[in-house]
Amino acid sequence: MLRLDGVSKTYKVGALARKDLHAVRDVSFELRPGEVVSLIGESGSGKSTIGRMILRLTRATSGTITFDGTDIATLRRGSLKEYYRAAQGVFQDPFSTFNPVFKADRVLTMIRQVYFPGTGDVEWRGRVDDALSAVSLNPDQVLDKYPHQLSGGQLQRLLIARALLLDIRLLVADEVISMLDASTRIDVLNLLADLKERGLAVLFITHDLSLGNYLADRTVILRRGSVVECGATSAVFGDPVHPYTRTLLASVPRLGIRWSDEDLDPGPCRYHAVHPGGGPPLAEVGDDHLVACFAGNDERECV
Numbered sequence: 001m002l003r004l005d006g007v008s009k010t011y012k013v014g015a016l017a018r019k020d021l022h023a024v025r026d027v028s029f030e031l032r033p034g035e036v037v038s039l040i041g042e043s044g045s046g047k048s049t050i051g052r053m054i055l056r057l058t059r060a061t062s063g064t065i066t067f068d069g070t071d072i073a074t075l076r077r078g079s080l081k082e083y084y085r086a087a088q089g090v091f092q093d094p095f096s097t098f099n100p101v102f103k104a105d106r107v108l109t110m111i112r113q114v115y116f117p118g119t120g121d122v123e124w125r126g127r128v129d130d131a132l133s134a135v136s137l138n139p140d141q142v143l144d145k146y147p148h149q150l151s152g153g154q155l156q157r158l159l160i161a162r163a164l165l166l167d168i169r170l171l172v173a174d175e176v177i178s179m180l181d182a183s184t185r186i187d188v189l190n191l192l193a194d195l196k197e198r199g200l201a202v203l204f205i206t207h208d209l210s211l212g213n214y215l216a217d218r219t220v221i222l223r224r225g226s227v228v229e230c231g232a233t234s235a236v237f238g239d240p241v242h243p244y245t246r247t248l249l250a251s252v253p254r255l256g257i258r259w260s261d262e263d264l265d266p267g268p269c270r271y272h273a274v275h276p277g278g279g280p281p282l283a284e285v286g287d288d289h290l291v292a293c294f295a296g297n298d299e300r301e302c303v
């Protein structure tokens, strides 16, 4: 359904935009219907840039992103609108998406104006009720309210309901739960799991490994813009090969186990230590398990 092939993004930065910042380098992965893929990496690793490119909020510098076989870079007005009917994003800070001056349900009304101008009031209200019920929101509690009258979790669910009004097939969920408290997090995570059951594909962008593990069928580990390891979540989490993935896993606090510097030592890997801007290509190390590391590739030595 969604496919990234050798996608890179270079930002022009610095005085007179003369420096290149390689935010994303040669990233390839696929997202199938009804599948949750976690995109995991530390801050600045390029996760949001990938989400934004998928949503055509910024253009890829090179490589292609295809949706149902069509290169999204070629989409123009009508076809782009149709793309957004199928693919939507929800982002980290729900408060910043809402204009405090307007009632929160304006985000739903705007969808009606753009995508359903001919729909009558009764039919529209039915659609809104269905979308709200899919995200476990009570219309009486959220409609006609200002953003400050709603919690972060309610606003985040309202944004997911907005996406559902469009019958989307792909949701890019970029750090959607990082700003929510623990109990609301579980609600939104379970909601994403429900959406998956309904056949939606979800790209779950997070820096939090435990959240990625909870939801995802497949996992992509990103470091400094490059994919260092990817594959079935059970393989990536159960048998991590790249020193960076191991470091990430070792840095998750575990009950009764004391953190020590040794835990976080990635081991002797030149690629991990310096990352000269290319690194080895992804190589298969198991069933649905790829790693970009000499350590995982028997023919090359990790020094």
Ligand SMILES: Nc1ncnc2c1ncn2[C@@H]1O[C@H](COP(=O)(O)OP(=O)(O)OP(=O)(O)O)[C@@H](O)[C@H]1O
Pocket: 011, 012, 013, 021, 023, 041, 042, 043, 044, 045, 046, 047, 048, 049, 050, 207
């Ligand atoms: N519009 C932009 N112009 C210039 N540089 C940018 C722009 N957007 C992002 N970057 C840079 O690109 C790199 C990747 O940023 P990105 O936001 O994609 O990372 P991230 O993994 O999502 O990080 P975070 O989790 O902190 O949001 C960073 O070095 C960032 O500073």
